[in-house]
Amino acid sequence: MEDFIFALQVQFQGLLQMILVLGIGGSFPYGFHISVINYPSHIRKFINETWVDRHGSSLHPDTIMLLWSFIVSVYGIGGFLGSLCLLLVTCQMFTNLIMLAAALFMALSKTAKSFEMILVGRFLYGIGSGFSLNIHPQYVGEISPKKLRGFTNSTVAVFLTLGKLTGQVVGLRAMEHRQLHTQQLSYPWQWLCSPGLTQPLPTHEDKKHRCLSACPTLVGTA
DSSP states (O other), rough: OOHHHHHHHHHHHHHHHHHHHHHHTTHHHHHHHHHHOOOOOHHHHHHHHHHHHHHOOOOOHHHHHHHHHHHHHHHHHHHHHHHHTTTTTHHHHHHHHHHHHHHHHHHHHHHHHHHHHHHHHHHHHHHHHHHHHHHHHHHHHSOOOGGHHHHHHHHHHHHHHHHHHHHHHHHHGGGGGGGHGGGHHHHHHHHHHOGGGGSSOOOGGGOOHHHHHHHHHHHHOO
């Protein structure tokens, strides 16, 4: 009896760890980047200041609005392409590299005085989020035992909502002119909190025995 209880504890502990790891690297970034850029005034001001430094004249308000709209909407375009990449690339390292490159572009955009870097960063974030958002529900459904599959599948929406909430809170700092740096603090923490996603999965290294040995920890021995 004690061995059975211990086995259940190990199983549920491993399942909760995987839910946390997949949530931080899956639907959480999608919700975060959807809501974090909801304060347009500072980005518009940055676009205009950059243009004045380059050309000595201000942009027309309609042009600034067009550029701002494109910065916001390019995230969706990147998400669409990221979803298509799922058919070609199935290694989580792809998402990590894309997200780190996006964070680098966004963090350095103010120093480089380039609003184009914000555009590129948002596009890359879209690719990474589209890729991760498709992987998250699949992995969560596969690793969970049947009796807990409904619970584990619901965590996808939970982490997405937490991402939106975090994005709203972090986005408030845009009013203190820190928006381009504080937005990027999330992804390094995601990497540190989910080290298992930074290395190739055993299935991609043809290590079938490792996959089979991990299955009882996640779904039990029954």
